[in-house]
Amino acid sequence: MARVITFQKAINEALDQEMARDPSVVLFGEDVAGGQGAGGELDAWGGVLGVTKGLYHRYPGRVLDTPISESAFIGAAVGAACSGLRPVAELMFVDFMGVCFDQIFNQGAKLRYMFGGKARVPMVIRTMWGAGIRAAGQHSQSLYSIFTHVPGLKVAVPSTPYDAKGLLISAIRDDDPVIFFENKVLYTVEGEVPEESYTIPFGEANVVREGDDVSVVAIGRMVGMAQQAAGQLAADGIDCEVVDLRTTSPLDEDSIYETVEKTGRLVVVDEDNPRCGMAADIAALVAQNCFDDLQAPVQMVTAPHTPPPFSGSLEDLYVPSAEKIGEAVRRTTGGKVGARA
Amino acid sequence: MHKEFTTGEIPGFVHLYAGEEAIATGVCAHLRPDDYIASTHRGHGHAIAKGCDVYGMMAEIYGKRDGLCRGKGGSMHIADMDKGMLGANGIVGGGPPMNCGVGLSAMVRGTDQVGVSFTGDGGSNQGTFLESLNLASVWHLPCIFVVENNGYAESTSDRFHASGVDIAKRADGFGMPGVVVDGHDFFAVYEAAGAAIDRARGGGGPSLLECKVNRYYGHFEGDQQTYRAPGEVDELRRTRDCLDAFAGRVTAAGEVTAEDLRRVDDEVVALIDDAVARAKAAPEPDPADLLTDVYVRY
Numbered sequence: 001m002a003r004v005i006t007f008q009k010a011i012n013e014a015l016d017q018e019m020a021r022d023p024s025v026v027l028f029g030e031d032v033a034g035g036q037g038a039g040g041e042l043d044a045w046g047g048v049l050g051v052t053k054g055l056y057h058r059y060p061g062r063v064l065d066t067p068i069s070e071s072a073f074i075g076a077a078v079g080a081a082c083s084g085l086r087p088v089a090e091l092m093f094v095d096f097m098g099v100c101f102d103q104i105f106n107q108g109a110k111l112r113y114m115f116g117g118k119a120r121v122p123m124v125i126r127t128m129w130g131a132g133i134r135a136a137g138q139h140s141q142s143l144y145s146i147f148t149h150v151p152g153l154k155v156a157v158p159s160t161p162y163d164a165k166g167l168l169i170s171a172i173r174d175d176d177p178v179i180f181f182e183n184k185v186l187y188t189v190e191g192e193v194p195e196e197s198y199t200i201p202f203g204e205a206n207v208v209r210e211g212d213d214v215s216v217v218a219i220g221r222m223v224g225m226a227q228q229a230a231g232q233l234a235a236d237g238i239d240c241e242v243v244d245l246r247t248t249s250p251l252d253e254d255s256i257y258e259t260v261e262k263t264g265r266l267v268v269v270d271e272d273n274p275r276c277g278m279a280a281d282i283a284a285l286v287a288q289n290c291f292d293d294l295q296a297p298v299q300m301v302t303a304p305h306t307p308p309p310f311s312g313s314l315e316d317l318y319v320p321s322a323e324k325i326g327e328a329v330r331r332t333t334g335g336k337v338g339a340r341a
Numbered sequence: 342m343h344k345e346f347t348t349g350e351i352p353g354f355v356h357l358y359a360g361e362e363a364i365a366t367g368v369c370a371h372l373r374p375d376d377y378i379a380s381t382h383r384g385h386g387h388a389i390a391k392g393c394d395v396y397g398m399m400a401e402i403y404g405k406r407d408g409l410c411r412g413k414g415g416s417m418h419i420a421d422m423d424k425g426m427l428g429a430n431g432i433v434g435g436g437p438p439m440n441c442g443v444g445l446s447a448m449v450r451g452t453d454q455v456g457v458s459f460t461g462d463g464g465s466n467q468g469t470f471l472e473s474l475n476l477a478s479v480w481h482l483p484c485i486f487v488v489e490n491n492g493y494a495e496s497t498s499d500r501f502h503a504s505g506v507d508i509a510k511r512a513d514g515f516g517m518p519g520v521v522v523d524g525h526d527f528f529a530v531y532e533a534a535g536a537a538i539d540r541a542r543g544g545g546g547p548s549l550l551e552c553k554v555n556r557y558y559g560h561f562e563g564d565q566q567t568y569r570a571p572g573e574v575d576e577l578r579r580t581r582d583c584l585d586a587f588a589g590r591v592t593a594a595g596e597v598t599a600e601d602l603r604r605v606d607d608e609v610v611a612l613i614d615d616a617v618a619r620a621k622a623a624p625e626p627d628p629a630d631l632l633t634d635v636y637v638r639y
Contacts, residue, residue, distance in 0.1 A: 026449055062449060067479055072438045072472035079442020082427060083377060084450055087442070103469070106432050107439065114418040115428060116411030117634035151635050175637035203639075250639050 002192040008051050010161040010193045011126075011182060014168035015052065015088065017197045019059050022086060025172060027055060028064040028073060029090025029126075036065040048092060049128075049187060070100035074125065078108040078177075081123035086172055094127040094143045094181065108177045109152030124171045124178045129157075130221055130271060131308045131319050132185040140308035140315070142272035144219070147179045148248040149276070154202055155249040157181040159223035161191035163246060166200030173199065183221045203250030207259070211241035214329045215259040218269040219245050219278060222301075222320060226269050229325035238329060248278055256282060257290050264295035265332040269325055274302040299328040342385070342402070345617060346562040352404050354431075355416045358386035360557040363583035364489050365390035367530030368457060368550075371538045377425045377443040379436030379458040381489075382417050383556075384429030387459055392424045399616035405623035412626040413634070433494075434460060434467025437486060441473050444482030444547070455483045455541045463494025465508045474515040474549065483541035485534070486549045489524065491556040496568045509551035517547045524554030525583040528590065555581060 005013070019025045033056035034045020046053025056063040066073040070091060077089035091097060097104065104125065111119040131140040147155045154176050158164040164182070171178040208223060209230050218226040223244040230240035241259050245252065260266050266286055270279035279300040286298055301320045309315050346355055358365070361383070369378065369390035380387040388398055393409060401408030402416045409421050420428035427443070430436050440458035447454040460470055465488050477484045488509070494502045505511065512519025518540075522533045530552055537548035555577045559566045566574070591597040 024450070026445070028445075064445075064480065067472070067475055069472035069476055071469045072441060072476040075435075075438020075469065075473070076442035076445055076476065079377075079379070079427065079439030079444075079456070080446045080449075081442070082422065082439070083443040083446040083454075085442075085446045087445075102432055102435065103438055107430075107435055111420075111428065112637070113635050114410060114414040115420040115422065116409065116413050118410070118420065118422045119428075120637055154636070154639075176639075 003195055004190050005161060005193050006187065007161045007164050007189050007191070008049065008187040010165040011051055011168055012053065012055070013193070014165045014172070015055060016058065018169055018172045019055065019062060021197070024084060025086045025088065026062045026064070026080070027052060027059075027088045027090070028066050028077075030066055030068055030092050032090050033063050033065045047090065049184070051182070051187070052090070070096055071103055074100040075103035075107060077123045077125065078103055078111070078121060081108070081121045081177070082111065082119055086122050088124045088126060088172060091125050091127040093139050094129045095138045095141050097127070097143065097146075104147075104153070104179075105150045109150050112176075113152060120175050121177045122175045124168075124180050126180045126182060128184045129181045130183040130185055131303070131315055134310060134312055134315060136310035137307040142303070144179070144181050144248055145272050145277040145281075148251075148278065152177065153249060154178045154247065155181065156202065156247045157220040158246065159186070159220050159244050161189065161193045163200060163206070163244075165193055166198050167202070167246065169197060170199040170202060174202070181220060186221055200246065202247045203252050204246065205252035205255035206244045206246055207241065207255070208244050209240065209242040211239040211263070213239040213263055214265040214267060214332050215241045215243060215263045216267045216269060216325065216329065217243045217245065217256055217259070217282060219248065220271065222269040222271050225320060225322050226325055229322040229329065232322060233326055233329055238333060240329060253285060253289070256286065260286055260290050261293045264293055266294070267299045267301060267325065267328045267332060269301045269320055271303055271320060273305055274300060275305060277302060296332040296334065299331050301325050301328045343558055343562065350621065351402060353415050353417070355402065355562045356383040356560065357556070357558040357562065358383050360577070360583070361489055361491060361524065361554045362386055363527040363530050363587065364487065364524050364552045364554060365459075367527050368485075368487055368534040370531060371535050372425070372455070372457065374425060376454050377427055377440075377456045379427045379439045379456070380429045381436065381459050381461055381464065382429060382431055382433065383461065384419055385416070388419050388421070388426055388429065391426045393419065393421045393426055395612055396616045396619055397421070399620040400623050403620040403623070404626070405620055406626045406630070407620075407623045411630060413630065434464040434469040436460065437470045437473035440484050440486065441476050441480070441482055444477060444484040445480060447483050448480070453483070453542045455485060455538055457485045457487060457538075459487045459489055461494065462488065462490040462492065462499050462503060462508060463497075465490075465511070466494070466502060471511065474512065474517065474547070477547040478515045478517050481546045483544070484547040485537045485541055486547065487534070488549065488551040490551055490553050493556070493560065495560040496564075507551055509549055512549035517549060519549040519551065521551045521553060524552030525581050525586055527583060527587045
């Protein structure tokens, strides 16, 4: 059996292997060293949750703490990427994009196009997302839809430790700016991860469970939730196919159409808010491109149109659950067991 | 450009550098092709001083296929990475963080390249500018932050938008040298910029250079500048013109003759006229260009 490590360790390992392989890879952000120059430097933090722990000592001069100045250091990632480095900048929580979004969407994302193809911006912005740890409105959002909306950016949202490592290595080697979404609840989840370096291509969805009755397309942490729902539904004779998008930009439209063609029913599970989000986008694409394959209206399971609440009882209602996914699947089958029958 | 814009043939927004030429030339005279500059919306002068092709710039300003950015950037985004020109920038204060990035790149790669960002007095009030001063100082980066203080953030006078005595004094708070120079005086800019750039190149860290200057034209072309005092610009042109000051000084010193300068003027006029004529005649971008160069690979 392959080695089992956490999602968080998989990310650390991807960074470690890429920094060892390519001296132009640098890592910076708030607390990524986590004690640079301090009395306890030897036990430097390595990020607020320890994701980058150990790298500071292994790569002197290439793992840098920053002031709490997201605009400056995210913009510095853009400038560094234009001038010979492959920076990996950590925007601690995606919610903080509000203080530096100009440098992402007006600078990093657009330089290549505005400069007629002369610029390359091979940077990665790693960021934590998602609800589930009672972190309230400014530390719990999903927001990958906003980045997916921006031409010039790529967006990866891994769902497993295996994908986290392979997608991050791809992101670092990619010549375009990538926003890499790390779900904070998944950090402690364990999974099989090869020790050697490997890549997972962008824009290729992963069918994590095959089935004939209903397609469930999910993103990030919701992939596991969809699999859990699928397991419960199987007991009732409903056979779900679960598709993990892996990246929202580029989006693997073909895999979405293929699974809809196969099952005729679609549920999209997206932890983000519903308006102008991935679920709505996918529903629209399917309506436009494979309407004739649909046997039932597309169902969207998303967070409500609210900020993430603090109270645990409310937050648990905010995040899509396996139960809600199950209900949505049953809506597409009209309550019939064995939908294709 | 001012005259051409009135013909209606130049699309979009154009912001002219006239009156501020001593700054771009005085700074960029010290830069190598592999050094970087991050410019502003008022970037034509910076681009020329950093070595961008004038015809390529003009074709870009007219939105043509031959443009430096293939007609996809325009005046506000003229760039040439091969020349170390990281782009004019439509976002006020957008450039200083990128300046930190090229400085970091030079430091990590162990080169002696430097980065220079130009920012207006308006941009100096953006958080990006102040954050970048701090970051450059904390990381000890080979960066120079040039502030072109022309007295107006769009139409708002610096008396109403900038607190403190000089913008250069803001450097004190970030532990870097901050110098005020007369931005109409090429030699003053040249000397101060040279000191800052030498310092950065030698590992001495970042500096701030505030050049006090004036602009002749409006914030954008079409701005009638009704907010300026009657005769203000005429008086500046008569008494504070940086080209006149340069010519007076070099001819008085006997270094260059008036005839030499006339010849240079004639060459520049011919260069610009030719660039304008060719740009107007140049082909439009190909329709397929709409969809290219969003990504390296997608």
